[in-house]
Amino acid sequence: MRAAVQDMLLAQRGALVGWMPVCLGVGIGGYFSMSAEPDLMVFMIGCVIALVLFVLSRMVQVAYAPLFLALVLIIVGAGLAKWRTESVSAPVLTFRYYGPIVGRVVNIDRSASDAPRLTLDHVTLSNMSPDRVPDRVRVSVHGDQMLAEYQPGDLLMMTGHLSPPAGPAEPGGFDFQRHAWFLQLGAVGYTRTPVLRLAAPEREGWRLWVFATRMRISHAVQLAMPGETGAFAAAIMTGDRSAMGQDTLEALRASNLAHLLAISGLHMGLLTGFIFAVVRYGLALVPGVALYWQTKKIAAVCALIVGALYLALSGGNVATERAFTMVAVMLVAVLLDRRALTLRAVAIAAIIVLALQPEALTGPGFQMSFAATTALVAVFTYLRRFQMYRLPKWVRAILSVVISSGVAGLATAPFAAAHFNQISHFGLIANLLSVPLMGVLVMPAAVLAVCLAPFGLWVVGLWFMDLGLRWILFVAKSVAGMDGALGHIHAPQGAVLPVLTLGLLWLILWQGRSRFAGLAGVLIAVVLWQQSTRPALLVADNGTLIGLLGPEGRALSKPTGSGFVAGIWLENDGGPVAQEVAAMRTGITRNGRIVTGQVAGWKVLQVSGKTALATLDDCDGADVLISNQTDAGPRPCVVFDLRRLRATGALAMDLSDADNLVITTAHHVAGNRPWNQRQGRAGPPIVLSRDETRSSEVIVSEVQ
Template sequence: MASLHRFSMVARAHAGLGQWLLAERDQLPVWIVVAFGAGIAAWFALPGSEWPMAVIALSLAGALALLARFRSWSAMELGARCLFVGLLMLVAGCATMAWRAERVAADPLAAPWFGTLAGRIEARETLPARDRVRLIVRPAPALGLPERVRVNLDLELDSPALQPGAIVSARARLMPPAQAALPGGYSFAQRAWFDRLGATGSLLDRPRVLRPGGAGGLLDSLRAWISAHIQAQVPGGAGGIAATLATGDRGAIREEDAEAMRASGLAHLLSISGLHVTALIGAVWLLTLRLLALFPPLARAWRLPLVAAGAGALAGIGYTLLTGAEVPTIRSCAAALLVLLALALGRDPVSPRLIAAGAFAVLLVWPESLMGPSFQLSFAAVTAIVALHDHPAMRNWAATDLGWAGRAGRSLAMTFLTGLLIEFTLMPIALHHFGKAGLYGALANMIAIPLTTFVIMPLEALALLLDLVGIGAPFWWLCGVAIEALIDVAHAVADTPGAVALFPRSGAPVFALFVIGGLWLFLWRTRGRWLGLVPVAIASLLAALQPAPDLMVTGDGQHVAVNAPDGALVLLRRRTGDFALQSLSESAAFQGEPIAIEDWPGARCNADFCSLVLHSGERSHRVLIGRSRERVPERALAAACRRADIVIAGRWLPASCRPRWFKADRVLLDRIGGLAIYLADRKVRTVAQGHAGHPWWDRAMALRQAAREKARAERLSTRPR
């Protein structure tokens, strides 16, 4: 009887699953792209090449087992078909990512390099807000450098001759692409691998032009000309934002304005994506439709929606190319083109399948973009918007006939509701990548989005058009006033107490729960969608309970931060660079002014070491931190190490230095990168745990080790016998 009861329960569950999938059949194609993305994510999450191959093999085995069980596709039930296609797309995503990582392979620089860099300029970017020019250079093969390097040049040393195609020569200092400074932090080495950059650095003097180049490509020249023209018409910080909206050139935005936009939740306005592309395409579509409708013979001879869609498509493609064809712009353009196609065919343009098609197009070409904040923020926002406005209650509300006051109130309420949903949707992504998220973004976006869409961008487009006949100045003035208002909103919200919340980074598993829950909520339509709240709630609880690390050490061992029990952030070095300080503050979820370790009452320091005691619960930990590279008597050092629980130093420490629990010196840090120490559960997180087994880490470690062995062999060969 018990076995019959269990069989009955399984049968009912199986029937219920089939009915649910049948009710959600219109949403099933979207999950094909989700499975493809899961394969890409698996490649990043699993270390080494063996684990992704195991995923591919097991997924293929599962798909073949299903095929063997049902003998043919037509014999498969709906649930089995979904599982079969999902497994194949998982394989396709993982294999695509592995192929992409190998195809772009370019070994990084093995060790710091100083000398005369000669090579051909491939690309140029002017960053006036930072007083520098950024060049991508292909070095001469005889130098033995990586295939492509990125160098910065002070703006005062710039020359009009430094254009793509020019062959130049200058003294340069190059470094390998930087790995993440701390666990969970930003890894430029990962991005550089896929951008095929083998080194970064600076040019130390004015380059000599050995052979002039061209003026660059037509689009690059046009982009540079439009950007310079706009900044000449709109002075100050407003000009930098105006240039960004038109060309995607963010080099002229002041850092304080960019930070205010990030803190207020308005940074998406500075990234050419859905808002900008949609506004342009929509304006061109509507304008073309209205103008052609004024001529009855044309209206009778042509299908005006199709013509207007074609004009909008051309405008969107041209804008995408002009702004540099970044991933969010391509995604937005692809989705907008699908919307135009739906409008031209008389189909519903608001559909998650359009978003999925745009995402799939991007992931096929740049699968690594899935792991970047730009892709995640962009697609999460537009998916949330479509899910909200596709809900039957929202559709009915939008279709309700109201007076002008009611329509205005409804638009305001929908704008606020949309902004609030976007704020909560993007918060886990911002916390995962940056350790912080804005709290008042919904209110800021209520003002900023309409201001940008309906005032700033139309004024800017009209001013550019009227500049062709020399009468655009009044519209540039109005555009500047509107952008200054946008900047004021950003600063006002960013300066409000509590505008930014900081949390310790909780790691990939917690973020994965957020993603799974969010996709389940937004991509299904029946009541089963609310089950997505379960992983979201679990992830929220885990993120709220995630403790901040007690000690943080950067990969070079030069920067150490202590999350002191009194709430202070204590730094080993009084002069800590902006990037290191930002990394340490974000990892510690600390907002304020840090203090130097010699000024903290809990530490005792001399020229070589600092000693301090940290308490965690009922346990005390004695910590010894190195400050210099000067020679220390080994016997005294060994005795100090024996009295300590933790010893940290950016120098090599002898084997006689044996603390009671953990030692991190130059040898260990070279192998594991930066680290974070949690005293309560005596846990150590390292950069290597998130990156080892992937090419940007493994190749860098192998080349660094080979360079050291070569240098050691050279020293031994030159040593007098």
């Protein structure tokens, strides 16, 4: 048995690089899943353990050395995540602020409600010491003001509302607090007053200069190409999506074409591939150059430079950084006379991204991007065994498009379903009708437009871009409008994606017949997903909305208000409908501002407003009282008023096996971490039992 294990481990030595980002990812994922922030001493001990393991790896048999190194990489991954968390530490607003806001524009985009949104740094707030003011704030601008009125580097003043970044809409949901922490975003809010420019644009630093250049190009493209195609072209060329309408975005998502908006592997690959081909074959036309110069390597250098410029121009999000890193590794392989498209190149790109931005691991961009790339490289590497070169070129071209679209769609589908709770049933058709045109027309036309821009003739390239983008938008809207184009699925529990990912990676990276053991991980993930259940009752973190799961779906306590939270709940249930429709479902009783819901006999009361709360007789027979006001108490039930909800975050209520009511808080699930430390220390879930005699004094003591 020992000899068999050694042989199996030795067989992996040619593919160990692929496991390096996997081990780093395990460590990073472990760090982010901790229920409490580890202190410095823990990581010092971890460093000592890693050093000991590294020394042991040099002393044990060769077959077992990678096992010790894998543990070292797991510890390194956790250390990278901890270092990144501490390095981006910045002040976070701890209260609701209303007053003057002064700051410099460093980003411009649109909110989910289609309002212009400004990210400001160099922030000044009234009556606040500089050491407490957030480094960055993000303000949505409501009213008639247009995005074109703002310029990168503008020093602006406005009167607005600011709040700390909100926690998850439900326990275990997307944690915007953590997302904002790594963006150094200390407050978010809105303004309804005019935004005034205090000073001319201040563009110190290359980042702001690049941002200003991006916006100038974006505005110029939109001026030359009015409408949605111009906004689409601006997104492709500069990464600026601020002009994209919500209807167009929804159509692209429903048809699985939203990836065409992101400057990712497709765009970077098409651009650098086009430049590589043009330079290489252009030089080949010159006999003296073709005979004596290494045109292939010259073309690789030119493509690498263009790719780096495109990365800077795009704003450098995770997908673009991953794409450029992947392309750079491939082009460097060309310079070193190595094979360019390998899993080793994908692994190196993943290592670089995880080392620079460990938090990217938890985001859909990183997961879907690397899932598609890894699957494509693995499949096409396998297809090299078949003698496809014997087929006609046009057949090979069609097969390549069909296979690549199908493989990328299948690889990203589970991650898209887990994060966005939807599956595009006709996405393959839409991609087959759109992606080839992106490669043969849109991206070459964009390069042509850039080349002709110095001569004032870039409208020629934009005209061809317009033709291609009109077709893509037509396909997106047509496919999105088909019956059954979009399917919905409920959100999985937290263990599903890690188990699924590790199973698929084992299937791809492991050498030998044992690789098929990865199918067991995939099967376990599928079973876990099918057995995942949704909370019986959810409560918003401001106490204004509750949602009770029933036979018709989740019934909401009101038809309007808290629409963002309501939409997330319904999407995670796998049944997104209008809030008005969900509010008409049975299961919740409304009596003015008092709403009653039952969870298997447990009565939950939600009260809105001071007047309704004051007229309430104790708890009116309820076991749990929810209020959007501060309650003086005491009451003979468990009370979650506004003050307590700000500390606990959103609530989820479910029955245990013993029919006890278990109340779980979002803060407890997220753990005590730097990004939510303003909420205090998270307490354990509250369990209400029918077998206990619970006096009002006992309940009040527990809540306190």
